Amino acid sequence: MRKTLLLTMDFPPEIGGVANYWGNLLLNLPEDKVVVLAPENDNSLDFDVKQKYVVYRRRLLTTSSRVWPRWWPYLWQVYRLCRVESPEQIIVGQVLPGGTIAWLMKKILNIPYILSFHGLDISMAQMTKRRKKWFRFLVNSASKIIVNSDFTKQKLILVMGTVKAPIEIVYPCASILPLNEYSDLILNDFVDRYSVKNKKIILSVGRLVERKGFDQMIRVVSNIRRKMPFIHYFIVGRGPDKNRLESIVVHHNAEKYVTILSDVSDDELPYFYKLADLFVMLPRELADGDVEGFGIVFLEANLFHLPVLAGNSGGVPEAVENNVSGVLVDSSDIMQIQQAAESLLKNDENRRLMGDLGFERAQRLYNWPAQAKRLEAFLG
Missing domain, CATH: 3.40.50.2000 (Glycogen Phosphorylase B;)
Incomplete structure (x- = not known):
């Protein structure tokens, strides 16, 4: 497997479907082939030290009204990380703004990117003409696409008309499991x-x-x-x-x-x-x-x-x-x-x-x- 950088705004210990999805998948991938960039979290250090792969935590969005776009720190952190870790491909957990940043890395550093979709993210990207146009551009520029269900795949195809990149369905799985013994x-x-x-x-x-x-x-x-x-x-x-x-x-x-x-x-x-x-x-x-x-x-x-x-x-x-x-x-x-x-x-x-x-x-x-x-x- 080629060395892969995952960009995601949702990652454990944060609670949620997308965080759970990537947290569990990465547990089962070669640890030396995965690097993660995710936002800082109050309890992130306790989680990160237990992982075999490397997790970088940074402040990715600015709250300053004097800085535009708000994801400028995100772009800078991704660029620095790409220079340090030399990933061969980037997975984008959220198409906006992560897809824009990954596209810039493709243009600047020639690193291909892979988009990941869960359903709502496709709908949210259709809310304005500008977003919709940029969304189509980012999808057409992606090397591969990961979706969480066939429904999400068909929804993407419906929105796009045609999708040039190969699409793979990687289903989410259970995280709450039965106990061996109950008190x-x-x-x-x-x-x-x-x-x-x-x-x-x-x-x-x-x-x-x-x-x-x-x-x-x-x-x-x-x-x-x-x-x-x-x-x-x-x-x-x-x-x-x-x-x-x-x-x-x-x-x-x-x-x-x-x-x-x-x-x-x-x-x-x-x-x-x-x-x-x-x-x-x-x-x-x-x-x-x-x-x-x-x-x-x-x-x-x-x-x-x-x-x-x-x-x-x-x-x-x-x-x-x-x-x-x-x-x-x-x-x-x-x-x-x-x-x-x-x-x-x-x-x-x-x-x-x-x-x-x-x-x-x-x-x-x-x-x-x-x-x-x-x-x-x-x-x-």
Whole structure:
């Protein structure tokens, strides 16, 4: 594999899909062939010293109104790093502004660059004529392109018309995994704290944003509970939509059976998966183009032998095989969601079978070493 410099604004220990994506892929690539440039972070040193590859942390964007463009420090740091590390190619985690900087390195130092896309970044680049034109130029100047799903690939082709560079799909994989052993004390405390003994538990995990569709499931659970009073719905995550979701819970008088938790650690999260009976997330595409590019949480749920109820949107059908690892529904159709949820909750054997099939599929197709091997071969 040729020596590669990764430019990314999102990298561990920062939390998020893109940070998780690159953090796990790089763990499985040759450490002497990878160099990373990422922003400074309060806890970055603790993370960086544990890695076998080299991570450079710099302040990449300026806050000074007297400096334009704001990414001028980013450009300077990339140029200096290229002179020191002599990479043979550059991977760009965010097309703007990273793609512009990588293009300049191509012109100045003759280093080819590779663009990486996750879905929303394509939509954001279409918001103005100027951005759209520059986006097309950067894509046409790239030597290769990495995408996180076939949905993202098709979205890029739709926007571009034709793409000259070869495109490789490198799927994201699960980061929250089942524990080898579970503490009975913690499990019992969980059951007692939330009064969920002998109840069917529905679980959602994700960033609290409108796109995820948690509001729809709150409404569905409120309806279902009239027929099935033994259910409890947990939403685990942080995000700007929390207040709106809490107001919907109050509106439906659902405080006793819908719980939103924003302080759950990665160490605690496996216990929620362990006790759950059904995993639900209902992504939908918003008017601004915000869409689920794939859906790692569905794979995580499957690894805990959980069946999933998923919104048929964006790249979700690649993460969830309909009627195999879960059930796909129209996220805008309350009745369809409710019927699917009721059917799954009533049929223990069907849930068990889907959970087992989902587990086998997730292990076989979506694991970091296999995806990193695809990436390594593509990078050359």
